[in-house]
Amino acid sequence: MLSELDKALDATVEVLIAPGAQLEVTTATVRGVDLPVFKGAPPSMREYLGFFLQANADKEFVVYRDERYTFADIYQQGIRIAAAVQHKYGIAKGDRVAIAMRNYPEWIAAFVGLLHLGAVVVPMNAWWQPEELRYGAEDSGTRLIIADEERARRFATLDKFSTPVVTVRTGAGVADELGDCRLEDLLASSPPTPWYLSPIAPSDDATIMYTSGSTGFPKGAVATHQGVVHGAMNYLVQGLAMLQLAQTAGVSLPEQQVMLLNVPLFHITGSVPILLVSIAIGRRMVIMHKWDAGDALKLIEKERATYFVGVPTMSLELMQHPDRDKYDISTLLDIAGGGAARPAEHVERLAEAFPGKHPAIGYGLTETNGVGAGNLRENYRAKPASTGRASKPMVEIKIADDDGNALAAGEIGEVCIRSVANVRGYWGKPVETAKAFTADGWFLTGDLGRLDEDGYLYIVDRKKDIIIRGGENISCQEVEAAIYGHPAVAEACVFGLPDERLGEIVGAVVYLKPGEMVEPAALIDFTRDSLAAFKVPAKLWVSAEPLPKLGSAKIDKVSLRKQYRELVVERSAAE
Structure with missing residues (x-):
């Protein structure tokens, strides 16, 4: 009832x-x-954002440390960002532009401005490592990246990566090394409003947000x-x-x-x-x-x-x-x-x-x-x-x-x-x-x-082979691929383990090639080069025997997950 x-x-x-x-x-x-x-309903995000940001114009909207911004402040900065990326980079309706930064007021202003322009916003996971960032940019066909210093440094380590990066909250000297220009400098040298706005239809693309499913690579969900x-x-x-x-x-x-x-x-x-x-x-x-x-x-x-x-x-x-x-x-x-x-x-x-x-x-x-x-x-x-x-x-x-x-x-x-x-x-x-x-x-x-x-x-x-760690989806297949990158590993199986604080953590069990010797801690450290920190196994076991198989010859993940989950629960109860 x-x-x-x-x-x-x-x-x-x-x-x-x-x-x-x-x-x-x-x-x-x-x-x-x-x-x-x-x-x-507003036909697009341009009308949605324009109406509500102006309706609430005088109210305080964003507080970050000692910085305080009204709704009007964020809207105006968003329009200036739209004008700037159109003026210097020719960004137009349908172009993909990535935002790669932690939560800053500029994240919000960039989101507002890009949607106003009709660009497709690609919010990138700020925990991604360089190759993961490359994948997101190249998979989506991103034409421009707006990044904070930490993310800009990661992009700067990539070979043969030419997508321009506009940096946020970087010093003038550092910005020259990390990106194409600083956002502050870009805004100062650009007109205050876009010279043209293409019509936006309700069915036009607005965002591409990457999500990890059961496959090894994240998929860009197009809204x-x-x-x-x-x-x-x-x-x-x-x-x-x-x-x-x-x-x-x-x-x-x-x-x-x-x-x-x-x-x-x-x-x-x-x-x-x-x-x-x-x-x-x-x-x-x-x-x-x-x-x-x-x-x-x-x-x-x-x-x-x-x-x-x-x-x-x-x-x-x-x-x-x-x-x-x-x-x-x-x-x-x-x-x-x-x-x-x-x-x-x-x-x-x-x-x-x-x-x-x-x-x-x-x-x-x-x-x-x-x-x-x-x-x-x-x-x-x-x-x-x-x-x-x-x-x-x-x-x-x-x-x-x-x-x-x-x-x-x-x-x-x-x-x-x-x-x-x-x-x-x-x-x-x-x-x-x-x-x-x-x-x-x-x-x-x-x-x-x-x-x-x-x-x-x-x-x-x-049904999907994923782990949800503190709200982050993790593909088991992606973590297994990172472990298989170690030359000593013959078989690997990754699964979620129960954790009171995070819900689940990443667990793995491996079988080494005959004659090989590798400590679990060393294998865990090996994966750090290719995986964001939240994807790195928290617990890893080395099995003395080949991993159990199903009739199809696939590794029996269900029984391994059950076995090691029970082991973790038993150890927690004993502590």
Whole structure:
């Protein structure tokens, strides 16, 4: 039976999207499929960003250390970036431009400006090592890169790499060594506005975000302007519904919502539900330079933060921090999580550790522009193992068998998501696109799950061979390839191991060629040259015997994963 909160939310959403309402929902044909859409949605991100950034112009938007910027400041800088890259590099509609940096105000301004121009934004993972950065740039056909000093240094180590790099937050002397020019110098020598803006259609490409799946190389998920706009607006409806319920209940709300930004903007959670929704509702974002639970508590108190979202690891560290009670975090309303599963037992602990604060969890993927399901407040405490119901009004979720047929409540199958927010496919990969996206609009997530009688989704396992470490997807095949690069390795198997803090960590077991001797630590160190730090195995075992095989002669990963997971659990219990 649906909870009272579910019923109230459903009723409120129906009013918000009713005929004649500002957020009215109708039906449109998108890539051959009839889907719900917002009737009055901005046709592109240019209109979305322009309208909301100017509507909230005078409010404070971005805080980074001692720097503070209004919505108007960021919008104006974005327009100047659009003009500058058009003037010097000839960037035009459809050209791919990468942003490779940690969370800085310039990341946001570049994102705004490039989308305004009609360029396709390629947010690069700031943890990628040089060859991974090369792959993203070359795979996407990137024409220009805007990078901070650390990423620029990584690009500078690459041989035969000629894509120009505009550097951010670098000294004048250093910039000459690392890139084509500094952003400050580029802006100073360029006109203030673009000389021409091409029309942008809803079906035009807006972003390419790379995601690691079961294959060795990341795939670039291509989102259209319509998809990104609708992903953001679907979150906006959920937020407005909760706001109306709070006002009806007489809850006193602050004049401006404040978000502690501690997740990367290059992830879908950072860019859509956090950044784009913040722009729409006039929410201030306080950027953390680097995650630290103690610093987070200080910033929540100092900036009077109302909202916190991060991978479950982060809320766990907040909860366990020894100085937690020394800070005034009374303004905090919600403690949300996403990107990875939160252990069910942590939900009640979180609610008890932060009385009056509301735990929440979301489930979405890069391929769905972050929308999927959500579980919040008392519903989450009642069903802590669930990621919640399909997010209204755009999202449909079904559990399917291997033939794509919908399964009944309680049956386990592949989780499939359909909405106008789904990406159109993978960049330059028609075969992978055809495997993941059906003709009738469903994205096959690769996750195994079930729906209960109320439509609540429970993720039970994964079909795809990936590890989710603290919200980062890791391809087992990619890590295995790095291990096989060592000349002493005959067989390798990589899998996820349980970890209370990160959810999962990377585990590996190898069998060496006859006569070879290599210590596990040396093998782990060997992989650091080719893998981002979060992909490097945390634990590695050397087997004295060849690894077990299936009838097909493939390594029996299922039994190895089970064996070593049990070993890790037993050792943890004994400590």
